[in-house]
Amino acid sequence: xxxxxxHNHHVILSEAASLELGCNYSYGGTVNLFWYVxxxxxxxxxxxxxxxxxPLVKGIKGFEAEFIKSKFSFNLRKPSVQWSDTAEYxxxxxxxxxxxxxxxxxxxxxxxx
Amino acid sequence: xxxxxxxxxxxxxxxxxxxILRCVPISNHLYFYWYRQILGQKVEFLVSFYNNEISExxxxxxxxFSVERPxxxxxxxxxxxxxxxDSAMYFCASMGTGGRNQPQHFGDGxxxxxx
Numbered sequence: 001x002x003x004x005x006x007h008n009h010h011v012i013l014s015e016a017a018s019l020e021l022g023c024n025y026s027y028g029g030t031v032n033l034f035w036y037v038x039x040x041x042x043x044x045x046x047x048x049x050x051x052x053x054x055p056l057v058k059g060i061k062g063f064e065a066e067f068i069k070s071k072f073s074f075n076l077r078k079p080s081v082q083w084s085d086t087a088e089y090x091x092x093x094x095x096x097x098x099x100x101x102x103x104x105x106x107x108x109x110x111x112x113x
Numbered sequence: 114x115x116x117x118x119x120x121x122x123x124x125x126x127x128x129x130x131x132x133i134l135r136c137v138p139i140s141n142h143l144y145f146y147w148y149r150q151i152l153g154q155k156v157e158f159l160v161s162f163y164n165n166e167i168s169e170x171x172x173x174x175x176x177x178f179s180v181e182r183p184x185x186x187x188x189x190x191x192x193x194x195x196x197x198x199d200s201a202m203y204f205c206a207s208m209g210t211g212g213r214n215q216p217q218h219f220g221d222g223x224x225x226x227x228x
Binding site: 036044046049097100105 | 117154161208220
């Protein structure tokens with residue numbers, strides 16, 4: 001069965017610290033991978049996506065993610081976080097023929113000023 | 114940038130009552146979805162809708178649930194007889210054409226509280 005797991009449920013960092021959030025997936029076919037972010041009180045926004053090509057994907061606000069097929073991973077990184085990055089981050093894949101999103105449990109990131 | 118809009122933002126309903134959650138997808142999108150997130154749990158797929166019919170539904174989407182696109186702009190989720198365990202955040206999403214190389218765009222969600 002298709003699934004997504006996120007290892008970190010709650011991460012607390014100081015401003016300027018580096019961030020890496022883990023994401024692993026289980027899916028037998030060609031995979032489409034996403035990171036969504038949900039800022040407090042707002043809707044889910046697409047941070048970045050991987051469909052094919054360069055496995056290092058750059059997204060908005062300085063985020064990037066690397067698709068490592070051999071490890072079934074799609075970790076999210078940012079070299080220097082800001083207080084405004086405080087949010088919940090969701091890793092997701094497309095599953096099935098109808099492009100339903102299968103989400104991980106989410107990681108709540110709190111950045112302290 | 115076009116947005117998916119959902120109403121109401123918060124709905125409080127007595128158990129056993131019917132509730133309708135409304136969504137206005139992005140205007141040129143053709144694929145529509147409902148997801149829900151119970152407090153403290155992951156976002157779960159409920160149903161996908163294309164060409165005026167359900168294309169896929171999850172185990173959660175039982176006979177108490179239905180979806181409709183009544184007028185070409187709204188996309189609604191109806192829960193016929195609500196249960197306490199239906200309390201959750203419900204998200205609508207839409208996607209344009211172009212196959213799997215398109216992301217989904219989400220609304221702000223409706224928080225449904227069943228008393």
